Amino acid sequence: MKAVVFNGPEDMELQELETPEIKKGEILLKVANSAICGTDVRIYTGKKTKDVRTPSIIGHETVGEIVEIGEGVKNYEQGQRVGIIPIISCQHCDACLNGLENACENRQAIGYEFDGGFAEYVKIPSEAVEKGNLLNIPDHVDFSEAVITEPLACCINGLRKSNVKLNDTVVVIGAGPIGLMHVQLAKIAGAGKVYVSEIVDHRRQKAMDAGADGVVNPETESLQEKIKEYTQGKGADVVVMAIGVAGLVNECASLLKKCGTLNLFAGFTKGEWSQIDPNAIHYNEINVVGTTASTRQDNRNAMSLIANGKINTDVITTPGYSLETIEAAINDVMDGSGMKSVLNIN
Ligand SMILES: [Zn+2]
Ligand SMILES: [Zn+2]
Structure with missing residues (x-):
């Protein structure tokens, strides 16, 4: 698969990597769209370093189609269109128990600890699958609209x-x-x-x-x-x-x-x-x-607002980028010439 590898500040490289192998409890997602977050820009420029690995695949605003399901996975099926809820919370720390799973003390996230969406495929780890971190996209909602669910x-x-x-x-x-x-x-x-x-x-x-x-x-x-x-x-x-x-x-x-x-x-x-x-x-x-990040329920509400036609997504996004043009996508966010850059991936 094609993937953009983040090697360090201002060092990203399009590479051909092995498509992730799916084990028990995991899901393989074929990415349709990923969007550039302000946080990705801060990672790219070296302003954010916390929880960022090198080399790694970043990107956490990602939607796509489930193409492979590991043994034992419940509640999801092949062909389902989903968006990623990136924060994987532990559900047993003080923050989680106080309703702040977005600020989980043991949080891990797709696009940080786990490889993210600037690639043709993403492996969804079993802990994310178990916790329901894939959100169904209703049939009438385009991937290009659903891609703003997480920031929303x-x-x-x-x-x-x-x-x-x-x-x-x-x-x-x-x-x-x-x-x-x-x-x-x-x-x-x-x-x-x-x-x-x-x-x-x-x-x-x-x-x-x-x-x-x-x-x-x-x-x-x-x-x-x-x-x-x-x-x-x-x-x-x-x-x-x-x-x-x-x-x-x-x-x-x-x-x-x-x-x-x-x-x-x-x-x-x-x-x-x-x-x-x-x-x-x-x-x-x-x-x-x-405010930091969002809960799973916030993500459900965001998808629902989009599905109900309550959000003008067109003013928020600038479509037309790809893995090949990811640096332009980041730069256009950085200098304000575009809005939220959206990559077409598959
Ligand atoms: Zn984001
Ligand atoms: Zn927690």
């Missing part, structure tokens, strides 16, 4: 942590694919107004296409002034950071009204620190929350 699930987890309520004003920082998912989910959750800050011109347009009520270009106008103006001086109920820029945390907190919630949703670069005014948190009783 992470945003659903983020929405829960942000506690968006009816008629809230939400500010999303960054109109990349994740930002646009937050815009759409906030609207579905009942937000009254959603505003988006983004420096790339075509992405601000995409934010409006995704349902935003207003956009700000923080390079040419003051984000704080603009949000004040939009909210008649009140500030936002929720601010979601969909870009991992540590230096922006304090400014984002300053956009909130009293008791508002700041969600540090994006991953940040290891070693970079933020300064924050503790009195802004103290006097304004601001909540600062984070």
